[in-house]
Amino acid sequence: MPTLGTALTPEQLNKGSCWTLNTDVQGYARSHGSGLATQACAGRGFRVLADPHPSARRVRTALIEDGYPCWMAIDELNNQAVARSNWSPRLLDTASIQGRLPLVLHWLKNAAKIPNTYLWGGTIGPDLDCSGLVQTAFASQSIWLPRDAYQQERFCSPVAVRAGNDQLLRPGDLLFFGTAQRCTHVAIHLEQGRYMHSSGQEHGRNGIGIDSIHPSDQHPVACHYRSELRGAGRVTRCHDGTTLP
16 A cells, blocks of 8 residues: 555555545546546545556545545546545534534535536535535535435434424524435525525526525425425434445
8 A cells, every 4th residue: 555645646546545635636427428426625535446447547436534436537636646544534423513503504605605506516616516515515614424415315314394384494404305206406404494505407596596495485496396395304413434325
């Protein structure tokens, strides 16, 4: 394994080696093509999951903080990361997490002030997808959540909610939307049923915006997502970096 602090070169991308990024890097969905799975900002760590083929242009990796698998371009990593030991998660207790939520919401509101558009796979900003916005907002306060919306739904402690009734919701709770079979969208509750989310073009605002679960909000975006409201959840723990199904 490379010595700690050694600059990454392609020859050192061996299965099991761990690295810290010095720059932002794209995490692709496949070994080829332009589709993103996620993004990794400078300072994040990754683990190599498999030795790349000598002629390969990408390497299979998992981001250390959330265990999320993706493909990274080998030429983008060359001399742009340093060897590290594996990650030891800082598992905050529920009270500590709740105490940090005002700063999570402050980060969220500042992110909305920066011009942005919806980006599938976006986690770095200013362009983000729905779960990328949620994950990055919480990560700004060292609260790591899973990457995808359906994973975030499973990870949270359930909170009862229905369209028009926000009585049990607190600021910082997550709202989940989708079909009866699967969660496909996530938002962060602000107060009184209003939530902030990054939504796409077809049924959304093509970026970060505010909508409400209350029927009095007749904006087409609010109406669409209200019809798909699945439930809500409260963040009571931190991700330990294991890969989730």
